[in-house]
Amino acid sequence: MIIEAKELSKIYGEGENQVVALDRASLTIAPGDLISIMGPSGSGKSTLLHLLSGLDRPTSGQLTYDGRDIYRLGDKELSAFRRLHTLMDDLLDTLSEAGGAGLAAPQVGVLRRACVVMDDDTEEFIELINPTIVAQSGEQTGPEGCLSVPGKWGLVTRPDYVRVRAQDRDGNWFEAEGEGLTARCFCHEIEHLDGHVFTEHVERIYSNEEVERIIEKENRQKGRRRS
Numbered sequence: 001m002i003i004e005a006k007e008l009s010k011i012y013g014e015g016e017n018q019v020v021a022l023d024r025a026s027l028t029i030a031p032g033d034l035i036s037i038m039g040p041s042g043s044g045k046s047t048l049l050h051l052l053s054g055l056d057r058p059t060s061g062q063l064t065y066d067g068r069d070i071y072r073l074g075d076k077e078l079s080a081f082r083r084l085h086t087l088m089d090d091l092l093d094t095l096s097e098a099g100g101a102g103l104a105a106p107q108v109g110v111l112r113r114a115c116v117v118m119d120d121d122t123e124e125f126i127e128l129i130n131p132t133i134v135a136q137s138g139e140q141t142g143p144e145g146c147l148s149v150p151g152k153w154g155l156v157t158r159p160d161y162v163r164v165r166a167q168d169r170d171g172n173w174f175e176a177e178g179e180g181l182t183a184r185c186f187c188h189e190i191e192h193l194d195g196h197v198f199t200e201h202v203e204r205i206y207s208n209e210e211v212e213r214i215i216e217k218e219n220r221q222k223g224r225r226r227s
């Protein structure tokens with residue numbers, strides 16, 4: 001999430017006893033940024049860290065997380081909001097590292113109805129919170145694997161087109177749709193949220209070598225059909 005601090009000041013006491021702990025500090029922290037805060041003793045480093053982490057409130061200035069003013073959110077709402085953003089960032093990181101097409105929160109031990117699905121056309125990740133399938137059609141049968149069941153594959157029949165309704169990480173409702181692999185992935189990940197895995201749909205589990213042979217055979221048949 002993007003963290004933006006604008007003119008953050010922290011002043012303790014009044015009148016002659018007034019102490020300016022931090023004087024109009026502004027900064028932007030982009031996702032993935034590693035920052036260091038340097039300065040002499042008494043320059044306001046720890047005050048700034050306290051304000052950025054929400055442990056203290058500034059006397060003046062604004063602090064936003066992804067455009068949301070964190071001082072306008074209640075403590076409860078703020079911590080839930082932060083936890084959700086952290087969770088979605090973790091899911092994206094884990095999925096990118098693993099090179100998978102989708103990942104659901106229960107797979108990383110978090111019992112929230114949240115998942116990430118890669119759009120096979122754009123290769124962009126779609127974040128889905130509280131998703132439901134609102135429309136589906138057609139049928140496809142193909143090899144399916146899962147990061148929670150490494151090295152194991154099965155042939156699974158899924159709808160060929162799926163439309164989902166979900167919330168984004170800021171709570172806004174939206175709809176997304178996909179065909180082929182994207183539709184398969186929507187089904188696979190939403191199923192994880194209900195505690196189910198693809199192995200429940202397969203007649204038997206295949207090894208990597210067997211799946212490679214199945215894909216090769218499929219490609220050869222497609223090739224013959226095309227020629």
Ligand SMILES: [Zn+2]
Pocket residue numbers: 145146147148188192
């Ligand atoms: Zn899975």
